[in-house]
Amino acid sequence: MVILGLCFLAYLAYRSRDALQEVVSTADKSAFVAAILLLVLANIFVSVLFAVMLGGSGRVDGARLRHVASVFLATQLGKYLPGRVWSVVAQVSTLRSAMSPSRVVIINIELAIVVVATTCGIGGALVLAHRYGLASGLLALAAAFALTASMVRLAWVRRVLAHGLSWVPALKRLAIVRDVDLDCARPWSISIIALAGFWVMYLAGWWLLVESLPGIDEVGTGLVVACLSLSYVAGLVSMLPAGLGAREAALVLLAPVSGIPFELMAMLAVSSRVALILVDGIGALVGFFAIRTLEGSRDA
16 A cells, blocks of 8 residues: 555656646745745654643652653654554553553554544634635634634544443453543643644645645645645545555645645645655654654653
């Protein structure tokens, strides 16, 4: 499946070779770099959100929060390996002494649902803004953020998971089920600030990246960012490494529905994949060096 995904990506690069050449020669390089940095910041905010969700309602320990967030960032490259679960495996192995492995798994599932709700909310709001005007889009954006904020603050996603798993008798004895109900409360201020930071940096980063590419004025930046956001869901559900191939296929399928020309959408698929690899790679380096710095300060 990985080979098929790479072949499909190569096919899209071939079909959009003229547009990609134009990207290399005319794209706003400074805007592209700024967009990558904003998306890296979005990942950093997600890592902080993960650390807060994992920590529960106890007193916030700054050093521990930074350590867990750094581990999250450093392990994200694991999703590029077949099986897609290796980032979680690496987190469990690294945090085993301080955290229940089943709790780490549950929080990853909960965070994935929050991120999907975010990308769907942003994508849907941008579609509404494109079709019905800015006011409709802003209203939908506010409603989507309120939904994700309630998911993070009240942890009702984990409660729904607990209720659903409790209906399966064979699972009741597993540790992962017992840990679902543990300490659902979270520090309000840090969790909402981290979520808001993720929303702002995600939307600003992709908007700026799309704006830096040629040919976007013909179809509208908002519509393109909406397609990129909605395609994330297909990549996650596919369980392919980093959604490779599935995300690009979803973009191609959205081309006739959205009215975006195939060649332009193929160029966007390839460009956004390059951007995602850069973002995850830079984020992993940030996490790795942050871990080394924290370990050095503890040893000193």
